[in-house]
Amino acid sequence: MYTVIGTVGSRTLRVLWMLEELGLDYEHVRAAPRSEDVVAFNPAGKVPVLVVDGTPITDSTAIITYLSDAHGRLTHKAGTLERARQDSVTQFLLDEFDANLWTAARHSFILPEELRLSGIKNSLRWELERSQHTLIHRMSEGEFVMGEELTVPDIILTHCLDWALMAKFPIVEHRLSEYHARMRARPAYQRAVARRDG
Structure with a gap:
């Protein structure tokens, strides 16, 4: 348990x-x-x-x-090239999606008010849109990020897309919007x- x-x-x-x-x-x-x-x-x-x-x-x-x-x-097995590719995409999502959204949250309601920089969100939104364009070229042609099976990056990406919409950061890639809808429909x-x- x-x-x-x-x-x-x-x-x-x-x-x-x-x-x-x-x-x-x-x-x-x-x-x-x-x-x-x-x-x-x-x-x-x-x-x-x-x-x-x-x-x-x-x-x-x-x-x-x-x-x-x-x-x-x-997941792909540790020590394989597939796992190296999976870990690379995971790190990309953490660096380019999660980090931008977390910084936006910090400057919205987490940091003390006197330390918040509201203008920073414009650059973070721009970065997230650029990262979406990069990501779709790294995604497989399958249903999931890495191919035909859901893996760790799918969990992270779907959560980040949820978070982006809540933070009013648009999903600008149609392929990602379709992907997001499929993931959110999963029973689990x-x-x-x-x-x-x-």
Whole structure:
């Protein structure tokens, strides 16, 4: 049994979705960032946290990579060229999508008001649009980012596209809009999102 700590309206969704795709049992503790339940396992107060046999794992990408590796599904095998390509796309998404969205969030409501720079969001929006153009040339011709099977980058990309729309950062590539709709229709994604309202 795994324990996931964090709110669904955060990167915690990535972990819940991966667990649902893998069909694994887990407990979900809905706890806000920096709350006592979170700080007890992660002094930085960030979510998500996955507790495995009493040991906490932090960072959503590390968690979903661990889960896919541990269960031998939804990933390419470590040490293969396919895995190197998968990890490269994962890193691209973290650098070019997640980082821009996180910076926008910090300057919208996370940083103290006197440190926020509202104008920065224009450059971040431009960067995210440029990154979308680059990404579609790195995606496979299959249904998923890496080909015919959902893998770690799909979880990250779908969450980032969700986040972009919430932040009013447009999805400018039609192919990504179609991809996003397909991913959001997956039953496992729907079950994970339902925990937000459960």
